[in-house]
Amino acid sequence: MVRGLGILVGLVFAFVVLWAFGHGAYTYVTNPPEQTAEARYHLPPREEVRFSFDGPLGRFDEQQLQRGFQVYREVCSTCHGLGQVAFRSLRDIGYSEAEVRAIADQWPHQVPSINPDTGEAATRKAIPADHIPGPYANDTMARAANNNALPPDLSLMAKAREGGPHYIYSILTGFRNPPAGYEVPQGLHYNPYFPNLNIAMPPPLTADGQVTYAPGNPRPTVDQMAQDVSAFLMWAAEPNLTTRHAVGLPVLVFLLIATILAYLSYQNIWHGGDRRVRATGALDPENMEKRQQASREAGVTE
Ligand code: HEC
Numbered sequence: 001m002v003r004g005l006g007i008l009v010g011l012v013f014a015f016v017v018l019w020a021f022g023h024g025a026y027t028y029v030t031n032p033p034e035q036t037a038e039a040r041y042h043l044p045p046r047e048e049v050r051f052s053f054d055g056p057l058g059r060f061d062e063q064q065l066q067r068g069f070q071v072y073r074e075v076c077s078t079c080h081g082l083g084q085v086a087f088r089s090l091r092d093i094g095y096s097e098a099e100v101r102a103i104a105d106q107w108p109h110q111v112p113s114i115n116p117d118t119g120e121a122a123t124r125k126a127i128p129a130d131h132i133p134g135p136y137a138n139d140t141m142a143r144a145a146n147n148n149a150l151p152p153d154l155s156l157m158a159k160a161r162e163g164g165p166h167y168i169y170s171i172l173t174g175f176r177n178p179p180a181g182y183e184v185p186q187g188l189h190y191n192p193y194f195p196n197l198n199i200a201m202p203p204p205l206t207a208d209g210q211v212t213y214a215p216g217n218p219r220p221t222v223d224q225m226a227q228d229v230s231a232f233l234m235w236a237a238e239p240n241l242t243t244r245h246a247v248g249l250p251v252l253v254f255l256l257i258a259t260i261l262a263y264l265s266y267q268n269i270w271h272g273g274d275r276r277v278r279a280t281g282a283l284d285p286e287n288m289e290k291r292q293q294a295s296r297e298a299g300v301t302e
Helices: 002-030 037-041 062-074 087-093 098-106 139-145 164-173 220-239 241-269 287-296
Strands: 081-086 109-112 122-126
Touching: 037 109, 062 220, 081 220, 087 098, 087 139, 164 287
Parallel strands: none
Antiparallel strands: 109 122
């Protein structure tokens, strides 16, 4: 009786589950969910742009990093900080000590400090040991100046987003008119490379020649400036990339040689030899024989 009831309940349960599944599948087929705008228009980072540091042996191009720094200083630093990078690190991309001191001294933003006489909050000019100060004293101030959007610190941006420098390059060159019928919310800008398509940053690089490069450099087109600043931000996020790449290959070669040596040693010493286990001590047949003999002589039965 109880068993029959159990089976009945089970059958009803199985029926309900099957019916719900069938109903769900039927509605999915007859009335498919609408594609979201993100799924329709979002584009992956543009991988076709090549950087000198791409690939396992790539290295930074110092000239390009300096151009990128110039773009950062003249354009991006009005809104974005670079708080993880110290001015003195700029020596690594080819600036001399005097140049670094001048860059820090003339930086458009000052660093927080105190008035030595009164102890009140004040600011002072940057020195090479300071981290590159951003334009805003705090996030609230940053939001207030940017339509309530927070311009993130760019120090680690190239590591924080999928596609890294390719993503940054795509964002900078990706501003365009929205597709017909797509409404961009007030105060935002259409950019298919940004995950939700509407970015709060106004297009920062708008005209060729916005930054003047020193003679001997490529023409500062929007595309070139975007590439250069993306490369610079990659350096900011991973300054040791060139060293890492330079060390990686010798280490792999070393490991390969060590593997070959280990294999040859194995062949030479152990492989193919007589691998029978040799009985020793009490288990050695010779010792066993001696023991039995001694037992017999002493009249002990084992
Ligand atoms: C007028 C201020 C302003 C300038 C100038 C500016 N940005 Fe931005 N940026 C913003 C704001 C605001 C955001 C936040 C956008 C958001 O969250 O919608 C942002 C976001 C970003 C992001 C992050 C996108 C993400 O995935 O979160 C990157 C990368 C970026 N900016 C790079 C740059 C670079 C490189 C420059 C210089 C070429 C630059 N920005 C110049 C205001 C600015």
